[in-house]
Amino acid sequence: MKPSSRKFRFATRAVHAGEAPDPITGASSPNLVMSSTFVADPGVNFSVESDETKNAHVYTRWSNPTLDQLERKLADLEGAEAGLVFGSGMAAISGLLMNQLKAGDELVMSDVTYAGASELANETLPNMGIKVKRVDMSNLAAVAAAVTPATKLVYAETPANPIMRLTDIAAVAEIAKANNAEFVVDSTFASPVGTLPIALGADYVIQSITKYLGGHGDAIGGAVLGKQAPLANMRQKILVHGGGILSPFNAWLILRGIATLPLRMRAHQEGALKVAQFLESHPKIKRVMYPGLPSHPQHDLATRQMANFSGMLSFQVEDGNKAARAFADHCEVFHYAVSLGHHRSLLFYMDTDSLLQSSFWLTEAQQASYRAFAGNGIFRTSIGIEDPDDLCEDLEEALRHL
Numbered sequence: 001m002k003p004s005s006r007k008f009r010f011a012t013r014a015v016h017a018g019e020a021p022d023p024i025t026g027a028s029s030p031n032l033v034m035s036s037t038f039v040a041d042p043g044v045n046f047s048v049e050s051d052e053t054k055n056a057h058v059y060t061r062w063s064n065p066t067l068d069q070l071e072r073k074l075a076d077l078e079g080a081e082a083g084l085v086f087g088s089g090m091a092a093i094s095g096l097l098m099n100q101l102k103a104g105d106e107l108v109m110s111d112v113t114y115a116g117a118s119e120l121a122n123e124t125l126p127n128m129g130i131k132v133k134r135v136d137m138s139n140l141a142a143v144a145a146a147v148t149p150a151t152k153l154v155y156a157e158t159p160a161n162p163i164m165r166l167t168d169i170a171a172v173a174e175i176a177k178a179n180n181a182e183f184v185v186d187s188t189f190a191s192p193v194g195t196l197p198i199a200l201g202a203d204y205v206i207q208s209i210t211k212y213l214g215g216h217g218d219a220i221g222g223a224v225l226g227k228q229a230p231l232a233n234m235r236q237k238i239l240v241h242g243g244g245i246l247s248p249f250n251a252w253l254i255l256r257g258i259a260t261l262p263l264r265m266r267a268h269q270e271g272a273l274k275v276a277q278f279l280e281s282h283p284k285i286k287r288v289m290y291p292g293l294p295s296h297p298q299h300d301l302a303t304r305q306m307a308n309f310s311g312m313l314s315f316q317v318e319d320g321n322k323a324a325r326a327f328a329d330h331c332e333v334f335h336y337a338v339s340l341g342h343h344r345s346l347l348f349y350m351d352t353d354s355l356l357q358s359s360f361w362l363t364e365a366q367q368a369s370y371r372a373f374a375g376n377g378i379f380r381t382s383i384g385i386e387d388p389d390d391l392c393e394d395l396e397e398a399l400r401h402l
Contacts, residue, residue, distance in 0.1 A: 010077070010193070011262040018072030019255070032252040033065045062240055066248040070255050071223075074213070077192040077258070078205050080225035084235055085251065089188065089208025090116045091244035092222030094124075096184060096204060097153070098242075099234045103129030105152040110137040111366045112165060113157040114186065114208075115359040121155075122361050134362065136369050137167040138298065140175070147179050157186040158195070158305075162350050162380040163373035164289040164314050166298040169305060173201025188212070188341070193265040194308040198225070209254050211341030212310070215264055219253040221246045264343065267385040268311030271345075274388035275381070275395070276313050284399050286316040289373060311383035312340060320377035323402055324349035327379070330398040333390055340382035345391055351377040 008016070019030050038057045057063050067085055075083035086092040097120070101107060109121050111134040121132045135146040137156045147154055154176040158167035169185055176183040184204040185197035191212040197205050204226040207213060214221065224231065239245060269292065276290040288295070291302035292309035302309060317323040327347060328336035334345045352374050356367055383391065 013076050014073075014261050015259045017076035018069045018074075030069050030252065030255050031065065032248060034248050035064075036060050060248065061243060061245050062235075064248050064251075066251045066255070067246055070246075070251045073255065073258060074207070074209070074223050075225055077261075078207075078225040079196050079198045080205065080227070082228040082231045083223055083225045084231045084239060085209070085246045086222040086224070086239065087244045087246050088220050089114075089206070089210055089222035090120075091242075092206055092208070092224050093117045093186070094120060095234060095238040095242065095244065096206065096224050097125065097155075099230070099238045100153050100182065101125070101128075101130050104131075106131040106133065106148075106150045107153050107155060108133045108135055108143070108146045108151050108181075109155040110157050110160060110167065111135055111362050112160045112163060112360060112370060113155070114161045114188075115355065117155075117157075117186070118359045118361075122359075134360075134366065136366060137172060138165050140168065140171050143172055144175050147175050147181060149179050151176075151179055151181040154181050154183045155186075156184070157189075159189040159291060159310075159312060161189060162314055162378060163370065164189075164291060164296070164312065165373055166291065166301050166305070168301055169195070169197050169200040169202060177201070189312045190306060190310055191261065191265055191308070191341075193262055194306045194310050200305070203227070210339070212265065212268075213258055213261060213341075214254040215257040215261065215341060215343060216253070217339065217342035217344065219250040219257075221250050221254055264385055265308050265310065268383055269308050271385065271388040271391060272309065272311040272313055272383040275383055275391050278392040279313075279315050279395065282396075282399065284317060284402050286318060286375065288316075289314040289378070313381050313383065314374070314378040315381065316375045316378050317402065319402070320349050320351065320379070323379070323398075326401040327395075327398045330401055331394050332397075333386055333394040334381075340380070342382065343385050345382060345384035345386055347379050347381040349377060349379050350374070 040058050071083035133146050135142050156167040173183050182203040185202045186206040187197050188208045188211050207223045209221040209223050273292050276288050276293050279285045280288045290313035334347050337346045338348050
């Protein structure tokens, strides 16, 4: 987008931010630059540590024009100074934590978060000498008690995967800042259409751009958005040295997906609300968790914090394992598969005992809080952009076999 005094709206920025017509060919669409290396000025030092490489493309592990476009677009949409893209969402999560924490530091992390991040905090970080406290981020008193002057980083995910529990971002940001801690929010379930954590006080935003931002289930990637200086340090110390870079082809696919993000998120929300209402009224469904439903225990917070409730919902049935077989065998529109945020609808059963044993490792009180949302297990459901009536009929057909 050309420099302008005008303040463009989100949908316009989703199409144009970070991009410009190619100055040589005049191509309107973003270029896909698949080159691994670039012709360099003879004065450029070979090491990424040198000042000469700061504003030049030398090697794609350092920087690449297609990745640069994606980083600028993501930063614009999140309201951040800068962005840094990685080869996956987990690479973004681990990159941020490894860059910001060292032995002796303390991390306060949501007790329920994406399983990969949770397992990293359970095992890898303590082995590096980092103290990890897990806390229910929906309980502000518990957060305030856990965050102390020893805390270096506070980590939340909202809505929380897979139970759709919310964190009051502005309130937790105040607690973190009062203790001179930085605050990071994984906002993958919400997308920047739904929530802008930096505007609410967060220091960093994590996005698995595999999900809503890419939107088509055909490209894996991750991103960290935040201030320029720490992200420049992260690029050099984590991305360049660690090597977890995003393929330019995946970046190009995700750029293409972002252009329709506002349109897709409206369709995701519309479909999810209709499916959630259908499920909530069905006699074989015990409970539905969707922030857009008045029955969600934090619906008031959702209406204050989320401009779009997204397409993610969870629901319970009496016998989850039997239902998983029924959905896998009898759904024609839904795919029984992991992941989320795609144009097609997905669902997958998440057994509570299995998650508590393998991923979350919660205290008895935290387990009780988790079970209050999830019971013995839930179906994590990602509503795509299909006709919601077809989705409801698809679920109805499977539910007949329970």
